[in-house]
Amino acid sequence: MSDATDDDGVEEMKVRRVAGTGVPIRGDDIDTDQIIPARFLKTTTWEGMDEYAFYDARRDDDGELNDHPFNEYKGANVLVVNDNFGCGSSREHAPRALARWGVEAIVGESFAEIFADNCKSLGIPAATADPETVAELQDVIEATPEAGIELDVVDKQVTYGNETVDVSIDEAMHGALVQGIWDTVALLRSNMDAIDGTATDLPYVESR
Amino acid sequence: MSEGTLYDKVWDRHKVADLPNGQDQLFIGLHLIHEVTSPQPFSELRERGIEVPYPERNVATVDHIVPTRPEGRERPLADGSAEGMLTALERNTAESDIQFYGLDSDKQGITHVVAPELGLTQPGMTVVCGDSHTATHGAFGSIAFGIGTSQVRDVLASQCVAADKAAVRQIEVDGTLGPGVHSKDLILKIIAELGVDGGVGYVYEYGGEAVRDLSMEERLAVCNMSIEGGARAGYINPDETTYEFLRGREFVPEGDAFEERKAYWEAVASDDDADYDDVVRLDVDGLEPMVTWGTTPGQAVGVSDPVPAPENLPEGEREAARTAQAHTGVEPGESMAGYDIDVAFLGTCTNGRTSDFREAAAVLAGREVHPDVRALAVPGSQTVKSTLEAEGVDDVFRAAGFDWREAGCSMCLAMNDDSLEGDERCASSSNRNYVGRQGSKDGRTVLMSPAMVAAAAVEGEVTDVRDLAEVDT
Numbered sequence: 001m002s003d004a005t006d007d008d009g010v011e012e013m014k015v016r017r018v019a020g021t022g023v024p025i026r027g028d029d030i031d032t033d034q035i036i037p038a039r040f041l042k043t044t045t046w047e048g049m050d051e052y053a054f055y056d057a058r059r060d061d062d063g064e065l066n067d068h069p070f071n072e073y074k075g076a077n078v079l080v081v082n083d084n085f086g087c088g089s090s091r092e093h094a095p096r097a098l099a100r101w102g103v104e105a106i107v108g109e110s111f112a113e114i115f116a117d118n119c120k121s122l123g124i125p126a127a128t129a130d131p132e133t134v135a136e137l138q139d140v141i142e143a144t145p146e147a148g149i150e151l152d153v154v155d156k157q158v159t160y161g162n163e164t165v166d167v168s169i170d171e172a173m174h175g176a177l178v179q180g181i182w183d184t185v186a187l188l189r190s191n192m193d194a195i196d197g198t199a200t201d202l203p204y205v206e207s208r
Numbered sequence: 209m210s211e212g213t214l215y216d217k218v219w220d221r222h223k224v225a226d227l228p229n230g231q232d233q234l235f236i237g238l239h240l241i242h243e244v245t246s247p248q249p250f251s252e253l254r255e256r257g258i259e260v261p262y263p264e265r266n267v268a269t270v271d272h273i274v275p276t277r278p279e280g281r282e283r284p285l286a287d288g289s290a291e292g293m294l295t296a297l298e299r300n301t302a303e304s305d306i307q308f309y310g311l312d313s314d315k316q317g318i319t320h321v322v323a324p325e326l327g328l329t330q331p332g333m334t335v336v337c338g339d340s341h342t343a344t345h346g347a348f349g350s351i352a353f354g355i356g357t358s359q360v361r362d363v364l365a366s367q368c369v370a371a372d373k374a375a376v377r378q379i380e381v382d383g384t385l386g387p388g389v390h391s392k393d394l395i396l397k398i399i400a401e402l403g404v405d406g407g408v409g410y411v412y413e414y415g416g417e418a419v420r421d422l423s424m425e426e427r428l429a430v431c432n433m434s435i436e437g438g439a440r441a442g443y444i445n446p447d448e449t450t451y452e453f454l455r456g457r458e459f460v461p462e463g464d465a466f467e468e469r470k471a472y473w474e475a476v477a478s479d480d481d482a483d484y485d486d487v488v489r490l491d492v493d494g495l496e497p498m499v500t501w502g503t504t505p506g507q508a509v510g511v512s513d514p515v516p517a518p519e520n521l522p523e524g525e526r527e528a529a530r531t532a533q534a535h536t537g538v539e540p541g542e543s544m545a546g547y548d549i550d551v552a553f554l555g556t557c558t559n560g561r562t563s564d565f566r567e568a569a570a571v572l573a574g575r576e577v578h579p580d581v582r583a584l585a586v587p588g589s590q591t592v593k594s595t596l597e598a599e600g601v602d603d604v605f606r607a608a609g610f611d612w613r614e615a616g617c618s619m620c621l622a623m624n625d626d627s628l629e630g631d632e633r634c635a636s637s638s639n640r641n642y643v644g645r646q647g648s649k650d651g652r653t654v655l656m657s658p659a660m661v662a663a664a665a666v667e668g669e670v671t672d673v674r675d676l677a678e679v680d681t
Contacts, residue, residue: 195261
């Protein structure tokens with residue numbers, strides 16, 4: 001997968017499918033303070049983010065690594081979560097930390113909006129499915145961690161074992177990933193004249 | 209689809225183009241910048257050779273990482289990583305010609321406190337910041353929402369974001385808040401009713417008698433916590449309260465120019481016959497001061513109400529409630545009144561404004577902080593601090609035994625050295641009670657209004673502020 005900072009051609013930016021193995025994180029309302037505690041945001045780069053993903057949850061009181069899925073499922077790239085995942089702060093450090101740990105796609109019951117937007121900015125598909133489908137996926141991954149799982153972004157389907165189920169992907173995210181236009185800087189700057197026009201028409205923007 | 213709401217009108221005025229992914233390109237009238245979510249975007253712009261096209265529509269403060277002890281603010285900061293972030297912001301704003309209120313400015317403070325008090329936030333604007341509590345600015349009748357770091361980069365590079373229009377839910381709040389009950393209680397009630405994810409996909413329009421009666425500062429606290437209900441933005445239609453608050457502030461035009469601007473503000477307010485995607489009605493007559501019992505802002509009850517038993521909650525909420533109650537150590541069936549408190553924390557972008565400290569001071573006057581409680585008063589901005597000091601409010605806090613600090617985000621998220629220790633229990637005027645939020649993974653947070661924080665500080669336990677006897681002062 002391309003890094004968001006690369007200014008590659010659109011072809012390399014396309015995210016059409018993610019295949020690999022799964023990692024389940026169970027629970028509703030998993031907030032961004034759990035995904036990455038605020039003390040690890042004191043940095044001016046993205047370096048080291050992989051070590052901070054679920055930092056506190058991955059450790060016992062004595063600091064030893066416990067049996068948290070992020071310790072047990074190393075190498076997995078499809079994260080499967082429940083309801084309202086990523087709620088709380090706007091910190092992009094959260095999906096960055098997940099991505100640098102290895103997550104390339106997320107399937108869940110639902111996502112907090114800013115979190116989903118941040119995933120889109122990074123080219124990480126965040127697909128939603130009903131609670132039964134998510135529970136089934138989590139059960140299967142826990143029973144057979146080595147089993148393959150694939151998110152087909154184009155056709156909005158998840159395949160595991162002999163099963164293929166439909167999932168939903170937000171329209172804008174789908175378009176951005178499939179077309180490879182999730183790096184929005186060039187896109188937005190291509191409308192510079194229209195930007196100036198809109199600004200000029202606003203009563204509170206000084207003419208320039 | 210909504211039509212004729214403030215959200216529709218302001219969106220349309222700021223829409224630049226349709227984007228190929230189906231989103232709208234939206235012009236941003238005010239971009240607020242702080243040290244945590246801006247260093248990487250500035251670096252990327254530098255690498256790509258992009259200059260900021262509208263520097264005058266960007267304003268920066270430093271708030272999250274700043275020490276709040278006066279002696280801790282000498283440069284270089286003792287915490288090397290904090291110093292690095294501050295230095296980066298100084299360099300970035302200077303190179304891009306962006307206004308920066310740094311530690312040497314008497315206007316420094318939390319971005320969501322500073323922008324309203326300077327008159328930077330105005331009705332009919334689009335406001336973004338790499339911070340989820342940007343929703344605060346909706347109190348003026350603006351579209352204001354938090355963005356991620358890549359979107360911060362987008363705004364710096366183009367003064368625009370790619371955005372999806374949300375649905376609009378009108379929340380009509382009838383009734384009158386009683387004595388000792390504040391806007392914090394109102395918003396905690398709304399979140400408890402609608403859920404922490406009830407607002408996903410929506411922007412909240414708060415209205416009705418109880419909202420119209422609120423002061424501007426109280427309205428800011430309501431909109432601030434929209435995100436805690438899952439709504440990325442929340443707003444209140446501008447009215448005379450809004451216009452009177454704005455008059456005379458530094459970045460607000462004067463005289464005829466004010467009247468011209470006001471005509472725009474009035475024009476963007478929701479029409480009487482506007483269409484909403486959803487309407488919710490609430491009545492706050494008889495509402496008690498609210499307190500949280502769990503680890504999300506939606507796990508809240510009136511201070512004398514019993515904490516719910518998990519088995520009595522809807523099935524999907526039971527496991528979370530059990531986990532939360534194990535963490536906070538509360539007993540279902542009992543009320544939160546009497547829950548022991550180790551720390552009292554007053555401040556933040558939710559409740560760090562002058563009126564918040566005045567409300568708390570009214571409770572503290574003639575009283576002392578309980579000997580087992582450490583108490584921290586952290587003004588939301590240096591302007592708030594100096595205003596209160598001119599009134600002598602700081603003397604009330606000091607006499608009661610509070611630490612009186614400099615402005616910053618402080619113990620809301622403990623990115624500086626103000627932090628819970630071990631499993632301390634904190635009565636907090638902040639906005640999030642997530643596990644680990646206040647700097648200790650075993651720490652416990654009880655969210656409440658500033659007046660309730662003062663009462664808890666004095667009694668050493670969660671206390672209904674209305675039960676405190678009058679004190680002769």
